[in-house]
Amino acid sequence: xxxxxxxxxxxxxxxxxxxxxxxxxxxxxxxxxxxxxxxxxxxxxxxxxxxxxxxxxxxxxxxxxxxxxxxxxxxxxxxxxxxxxxxxxxxxxxxxxxxxxxxxxxxxxxxxxxxxxxxxxxxxxxxxxxxxxxxxxxxxxxxxxxxxxxxxxxxxxxxxxxxxxxxxxxxxxxxxxxxxxxxxxxxxxxxxxxxxx
Amino acid sequence: xxxxxxxxxxxxxxxxxxxxxxxxxxxxxxxxxxxxxxxxxxxxxxxxxxxxxxxxxxxxxxxxxxxxxxxxxxxxxxxxxxxxxxxxxxxxxxxxxxxxxxxxxxxxxxxxxxxxxxxxxxxxxxxxxxxxxxxxxxxxxxxxxxxxxxxxxxxxxxxxxxxxxxxxxxxxxxxxxxxxxxxxxxxxxxxxxxxxxxxxxxxxxxxxxxxxxxxxxxxxxxxxxxxxxxxxxxxxxxxxxxxxxxxxxxxxxxxxxxxxxxxxxxxxxxxxxxxxxxxxxxxxxxxxxxxxxxxxxx
Numbered sequence: 001x002x003x004x005x006x007x008x009x010x011x012x013x014x015x016x017x018x019x020x021x022x023x024x025x026x027x028x029x030x031x032x033x034x035x036x037x038x039x040x041x042x043x044x045x046x047x048x049x050x051x052x053x054x055x056x057x058x059x060x061x062x063x064x065x066x067x068x069x070x071x072x073x074x075x076x077x078x079x080x081x082x083x084x085x086x087x088x089x090x091x092x093x094x095x096x097x098x099x100x101x102x103x104x105x106x107x108x109x110x111x112x113x114x115x116x117x118x119x120x121x122x123x124x125x126x127x128x129x130x131x132x133x134x135x136x137x138x139x140x141x142x143x144x145x146x147x148x149x150x151x152x153x154x155x156x157x158x159x160x161x162x163x164x165x166x167x168x169x170x171x172x173x174x175x176x177x178x179x180x181x182x183x184x185x186x187x188x189x190x191x192x193x194x195x196x197x
Numbered sequence: 198x199x200x201x202x203x204x205x206x207x208x209x210x211x212x213x214x215x216x217x218x219x220x221x222x223x224x225x226x227x228x229x230x231x232x233x234x235x236x237x238x239x240x241x242x243x244x245x246x247x248x249x250x251x252x253x254x255x256x257x258x259x260x261x262x263x264x265x266x267x268x269x270x271x272x273x274x275x276x277x278x279x280x281x282x283x284x285x286x287x288x289x290x291x292x293x294x295x296x297x298x299x300x301x302x303x304x305x306x307x308x309x310x311x312x313x314x315x316x317x318x319x320x321x322x323x324x325x326x327x328x329x330x331x332x333x334x335x336x337x338x339x340x341x342x343x344x345x346x347x348x349x350x351x352x353x354x355x356x357x358x359x360x361x362x363x364x365x366x367x368x369x370x371x372x373x374x375x376x377x378x379x380x381x382x383x384x385x386x387x388x389x390x391x392x393x394x395x396x397x398x399x400x401x402x403x404x405x406x407x408x409x410x411x412x413x414x415x416x417x418x419x420x421x422x423x424x425x426x427x428x429x430x431x432x433x434x435x436x437x438x439x440x441x442x443x444x445x446x447x448x449x450x451x452x453x454x455x456x457x458x459x460x461x462x463x464x465x466x467x468x469x470x471x472x473x474x475x476x477x478x479x480x481x482x483x484x485x486x487x488x489x490x491x492x493x494x495x
Contacts, residue, residue, distance in 0.1 A: 007217065008210050009346040009413030013420050014290035048288060050423030052492025080277075081284055082331055082424075113495045117423050119288055145290035160276070188287050189280075 013116030017147035018106050020179065021099060024123055024140060024149075027177040028095050031125055034173045037138060040124035041092035044085045044195035045105040048117040049078075058112040062086070065108070066101060074101075077194045083119060087194045098123065106144065118144040120188070122152070122195035136163065137196045138170055140178075141188070148181035149174070152190055160191050204490060206416060206483075213409040217355075220402045224358040227395045231365075234384055242364050250357030257349050258295075258317045261309040267299035267319045278325075281334050282318060282341075289421050291345055294318045304328070304435045308340035309349055316344045328431050335428030338418030345417065348410050355406055359399035365392040407473045415480055416487060423491065425484040432484075436477045 005011060031037040049055055059076075066074045066088065075087040086105050090098040102121050109118060122139040138153045151170035153163040167187070171180050181187060231243070253260065261267075272279040278296055286293045294308070294316035302323040310316030318340045325333060343349075365388065419425035474480075 006345075006347045007351065008213055009348070009410050009417075010205055010210055011289075011342065011345045011417050012205075014288070048423045050491050051426055051488060054492050054494050055423070057494070080330075081280055082334065083284065111495075114423075116420065117288070119284060143287060145287065185293060186287065188283050 014145040016106065016110060016115040016118045016144035018103065018110060018115075018144070020147050020149075021103055021106070021121060021142055023178050024099055024142070025096055027140065027149075027174040028123075028125070030174055030177050031170065035169065036127055037125040037170070038127075039092055039095045039098070040126050040137075040196075041090050041094070041098060042087065042195055042197075043090075043098045043102050043121065043123040044077075044087040044193065045102055045121045046079075046083050046085050046119045046190070046193070047106075047109060047114070048082070048119060049084045050114060050117055054112065055114060058108060058114065059084075062105060062108045066104065071097075075194070079192065085194050095123075115144075120144060120190070122190065122193055124195045136166060138166060139190070139193060139196050140170075140174070141190065143181060143186070143188075146181055146186065147179065149178040150181040150187040152187070152193075152196075154191065154196065160189070162189065206412075209409060209412055209416075213406065213413070216402055216406045216409065220355055220358075220399060220406065223395060223398055223402070227358075227362060227391065230391055231388070234388055243361055246357060246361040246364055250353055250360065253357075254311055254350060254353040257353070258310040258315060261307060262297060262317060262319065265299040265307065265319060265321075266301070267297040267317075269295050269297045269317070277330075278320070278333075281330075281337055285334065285338055285341055285421060289341060289345065291341065294341070294344055298322060298325075302326075306336045306340050308343040310344065311350060313344050313347070316349075318344070324435070327434055331422075331424060331427040332431035332434065334422055335418055335424065335431050338422045339414045339428065342414035342417035342421070343410075346410065346413060348414070352403070352407060352410070355403045356399075359396060359403055362392045362395040362399060365389070366396050404473055408475045411474050412480065412483055415483060419484055419487040420491075425488040425491070429481050429484040429488075432477060432480055 028039050032039075049059065063074055063076065063086075066086075072089040075089075077085045077087060079085060088098060088101040088105070090101065102123070106115075106118055106121070109115060121142040121144070123142075125138045125140065127136045135156075136153065137156065138151050140149055141152050142149050151167040151174075153166040153170070155161040155163050174180070228243075262269075270278065275296065275298065278298070282293060282296055292313055294310065294313070295318070297317050297319040299319055299321045301321045303321055304324040304327050306318070306320040306324055308316060308318045318337060320333070320336065324336065328336065415428065418428055422428070
């Protein structure tokens with residue numbers, strides 16, 4: 001925000017940067033090869049549902065659009081903070097389709113003038129085969145306002161603890177493919193995100 | 198294709214700009230008079246007042262926290278509150294301020310600190326008890342907007358120069374009282390009268406500026422959370438409660454009321470012109486306008 005904007009008290013809502021999301025496909029290859037982390041095929045966009053008819057219309061149009069492809073239905077989850085998660089599911093080996101779906105979500109919201117309400121996107125990864133006991137989950141989180149990524153790895157078991165070692169390991173692995181958020185305090189904790197379940 | 202629904206309120210920006218311009222013009226004129234007429238006393242007073250203003254600005258977070266008996270809370274102590282602040286900061290792309298809670302039943306919130314990186318957002322336990330999650334979020338959005346707009350810095354600068362005029366008004370007669378000749382006594386009388394005029398004018402202008410900045414913060418918060426109606430409902434709840442609060446507590450919290458979310462002054466004699474905050478009706482009306490802007494198809 002510029003000096004004049006501060007002086008006149010007119011901060012503008014931060015703009016969302018949409019296109020960097022596609023870089024996640026390349027990062028997924030690196031994670032598969034380097035750390036045995038496989039995409040789970042689940043991803044979600046988290047946004048702030050605005051009040052009013054315009055947002056409700058945009059949201060239901062969006063759900064219809066995404067469900068028209070015959071794949072698994074997108075799921076709408078509201079979290080404890082009043083943010084909405086639109087969860088998309090695709091086969092684990094079709095990461096490209098998943099990212100395209102996530103992009104369709106944020107593009108639709110942006111086109112309807114709700115770009116500033118986009119918080120983040122999460123694409124799920126897990127070690128080994130999902131469900132074989134000691135699987136570890138990592139979400140690659142994309143922050144729309146910063147245009148950067150960071151890993152979020154909750155320790156399995158429900159306690160609100162992060163596996164920082166795994167997160168830093170992932171940061172090291174995908175550092176060349178993605179723009180990683182340099183300020184660690186902006187690595188927002190997303191407890192209970194439906195993208196990692 | 199609209200990339201954002203945000204609309205500037207040109208009227209508000211213009212009024213704020215005009216108020217700021219008048220303040221600056223007033224102070225420049227006053228300084229010119231001081232420099233032209235006085236020789237020794239004026240610089241001392243000005244340096245004193247500027248030093249005072251600087252300290253007030255630099256230590257604003259500590260002072261306000263002490264005055265409100267607020268304590269900083271860690272994410273472990275107040276996970277929900279931190280969660281709300283975290284998300285709103287990520288949404289607004291701003292650094293996260295420290296989070297504090299004041300243990301008082303008066304429902305209120307304030308933001309203070311010299312720069313966004315040294316800021317504290319504080320809510321009272323009374324506020325957390327009365328408002329639901331979305332309303333608290335609206336209030337925090339309002340305080341974050343104060344941080345983003347650097348309201349502490351701007352209001353400190355705006356009011357410090359008024360303090361200079363106030364100091365001369367109060368002490369000027371002592372400096373000039375022992376005038377040895379008629380001429381210097383007349384000069385001091387002139388400066389004293391000018392100081393009174395500047396003080397009164399700057400008081401009104403500073404208050405107007407504060408009201409405009411409150412409206413700006415409401416507006417920014419409404420766009421940030423996307424729920425102007427939650428903020429409106431928080432305002433109604435708090436203002437309703439405000440009227441029933443005993444006077445003794447009110448007086449104790451008065452000094453910091455410039456940074457508060459809703460003024461804790463409810464004296465009947467206080468007219469809208471002297472108030473630091475816009476009326477509830479004005480604030481609700483603006484939020485209703487934002488709400489209809491958000492609901493309109495693009």
